[in-house]
Amino acid sequence: MEPNEQPEKPFISKGADDFFINVYEIFRFIARFFREALRRPWEVKEFIHQCYMIGYKSLALISLTGFITGLVFTKQSRPSLAEFGATSWLPSLISIAVVRALAPLVTALICAGKVGSSIGAELASMKVTEQVDAMEVSAINPFKYLVVTRVLATTVCIPLLMCYTAVVGLAGSYLDVHLNEQTSLIAFIQKAFVNISFLDLGASLFKSTVFGFTIGIVSAYLGYNASQGTQGVGKAANVSVVVSMFLIFIEEIVIVQIVNSIR
Amino acid sequence: MKPFTPEIDFDNTVISIRGLYKSFGSNHVLRGVDLDVHKGENVVVLGRSGTGKSVLIKIIAGLLKPDAGTVNVLGLEVEHLDNQSLRELRMKVGFCFQNGALYDSMTVGENLAFPIIRNQPKVRSAQRAKLVDVVLDAVGLSNTIDQMPSELSGGQRKRIGIARTLILRPDIMLYDEPTAGLDPITCTEINNLINEVQRRFNTSSIIITHDLTCAKVTGDNIAVMKEGQFIRQGNFDTVFATGDDLIKEFYDYNFIQ
Ligand SMILES: Nc1ncnc2c1ncn2[C@@H]1O[C@H](COP(=O)(O)OP(=O)(O)OP(=O)(O)O)[C@@H](O)[C@H]1O
Numbered sequence: 337m338e339p340n341e342q343p344e345k346p347f348i349s350k351g352a353d354d355f356f357i358n359v360y361e362i363f364r365f366i367a368r369f370f371r372e373a374l375r376r377p378w379e380v381k382e383f384i385h386q387c388y389m390i391g392y393k394s395l396a397l398i399s400l401t402g403f404i405t406g407l408v409f410t411k412q413s414r415p416s417l418a419e420f421g422a423t424s425w426l427p428s429l430i431s432i433a434v435v436r437a438l439a440p441l442v443t444a445l446i447c448a449g450k451v452g453s454s455i456g457a458e459l460a461s462m463k464v465t466e467q468v469d470a471m472e473v474s475a476i477n478p479f480k481y482l483v484v485t486r487v488l489a490t491t492v493c494i495p496l497l498m499c500y501t502a503v504v505g506l507a508g509s510y511l512d513v514h515l516n517e518q519t520s521l522i523a524f525i526q527k528a529f530v531n532i533s534f535l536d537l538g539a540s541l542f543k544s545t546v547f548g549f550t551i552g553i554v555s556a557y558l559g560y561n562a563s564q565g566t567q568g569v570g571k572a573a574n575v576s577v578v579v580s581m582f583l584i585f586i587e588e589i590v591i592v593q594i595v596n597s598i599r
Numbered sequence: 600m601k602p603f604t605p606e607i608d609f610d611n612t613v614i615s616i617r618g619l620y621k622s623f624g625s626n627h628v629l630r631g632v633d634l635d636v637h638k639g640e641n642v643v644v645l646g647r648s649g650t651g652k653s654v655l656i657k658i659i660a661g662l663l664k665p666d667a668g669t670v671n672v673l674g675l676e677v678e679h680l681d682n683q684s685l686r687e688l689r690m691k692v693g694f695c696f697q698n699g700a701l702y703d704s705m706t707v708g709e710n711l712a713f714p715i716i717r718n719q720p721k722v723r724s725a726q727r728a729k730l731v732d733v734v735l736d737a738v739g740l741s742n743t744i745d746q747m748p749s750e751l752s753g754g755q756r757k758r759i760g761i762a763r764t765l766i767l768r769p770d771i772m773l774y775d776e777p778t779a780g781l782d783p784i785t786c787t788e789i790n791n792l793i794n795e796v797q798r799r800f801n802t803s804s805i806i807i808t809h810d811l812t813c814a815k816v817t818g819d820n821i822a823v824m825k826e827g828q829f830i831r832q833g834n835f836d837t838v839f840a841t842g843d844d845l846i847k848e849f850y851d852y853n854f855i856q
């Protein structure tokens with residue numbers, strides 16, 4: 337009963353076949369994620385540990401980027417508003433920009449770079465050094481322990497980080513507005529929040545949740561399915577970042593369209 | 600040659616493989632493998648690199664699915680088990696990876712405790728520490744308990760890998776190239792450890808190797824693999840007494856190195 341010797345002929349072309357097989361595999365991976373995430377027992381301890389690694393350890397970088405983004409954006413917007421003598425609109429302009437667009441995007445892109453690459457590399461190196469197989473043979477479910485915890489952690493942490501980025505970004509903006517227009521903190525806050533609706537906040541939280549899930553699932557998929565060898569590790573890290581960022585932009589466009597049609 | 604091991608129970612077959620085939624695309628790795636392992640027996644699988652030895656034991660452990668054939672381990676058909684039964688079976692089958700496969704984010708002690716924490720959550724920490732001490736002592740590395748895997752040598756990693764496998768008290772041990780890449784003295788230590796594990800923990804084993812010394816010292820039964828099939832089986836002397844070119848080639852190849 338020797339399996340037949342003929343090499344299989346591709347359906348469309350080799351590249352197209354590989355692409356569709358990959359898409360199919362990713363959807364199976366996502367389906368498996370939901371199946372395993374819902375099944376007890378839950379890996380609470382490892383989940384908290386991952387939240388610490390993913391969320392807390394990103395705070396320093398996020399603080400710096402968020403603060404600078406707010407500050408620079410304010411500085412650069414001032415001349416245009418000054419032409420109309422409308423610099424008093426700065427706080428509300430900036431807050432809309434930060435809450436609707438900048439905070440979710442900056443957070444997601446920074447995390448795609450920092451968290452995505454580290455999840456991709458970590459899982460890939462566990463895979464190629466057979467640590468994943470080692471868990472499997474000692475009757476531990478590596479998908480649950482490694483993948484589910486990390487994807488859940490990015491999905492939960494990135495919206496939280498987004499809120500934090502927004503606050504830090506507005507703080508950066510306030511610093512600049514305070515130094516130039518001598519606006520008080522209370523006045524700044526009043527002006528900043530007058531135009532922010534629950535829809536804005538909700539849409540940004542939703543967007544960040546989607547971004548977080550994307551970063552987690554993409555980098556976990558690539559790491560968990562890394563090909564043999566050490567160069568697979570570097571490749572998994574690299575491709576995780578590129579693919580996550582690409583998908584984040586696509587999702588951003590789609591979600592903005594949907595939200596604007598509701599508004 | 601290894602002296603006859605009286606503990607082997609030839610009426611009790613713990614692993615029985617019949618007509619096993621496995622291909623990766625057009626690469627036909629296993630082409631009709633038959634193998635029996637009896638209780639208490641060390642079976643050595645000898646073969647050149649890339650002949651599919653690792654694939655064979657990965658199928659036994661349920662990490663890979665065969666294309667055709669049956670794999671019966673401790674009376675169960677591995678292929679057809681549901682998740683729960685496969686989990687239970689895996690606790691009884693220990694797998695030692697080629698490079699130890701230690702979890703490199705954990706210390707040696709945590710590596711050893713991990714399978715117990717996950718599989719036997721009711722075991723209290725004091726008792727767990729005792730179990731860790733016992734297996735660490737069995738592999739002679741009690742002093743490394745707080746070290747990270749990256750601080751260990753290749754031979755130490757393998758021994759810790761063996762200890763981590765032993766901690767669940769398996770009935771069957773699968774060793775993937777336990778002596779590859781080690782100096783002769785460390786090889787001897789590992790070979791002795793394999794025999795000691797066989798006696799002390801009363802295990803049946805499959806030992807994969809291309810090291811003839813290891814085969815000679817640890818094997819009760821030796822199976823030589825070539826191009827995805829076993830071309831000869833028996834004890835060391837019967838396998839190598841033949842004038843068969845294939846065997847001779849393997850023998851010479853090993854000793855020239
Ligand atoms: N997951 C896999 N996907 C595709 N091919 C594989 C896979 N695992 C093994 N192979 C192929 O199967 C063949 C046998 O591999 P295997 O690892 O069993 O060799 P081996 O006998 O253990 O060799 P070594 O002594 O070098 O460890 C190789 O040609 C390898 O390329």
Ligand SMILES: [Mg+2]
Pocket residue numbers: 652653654697775776
């Ligand atoms: Mg191998």
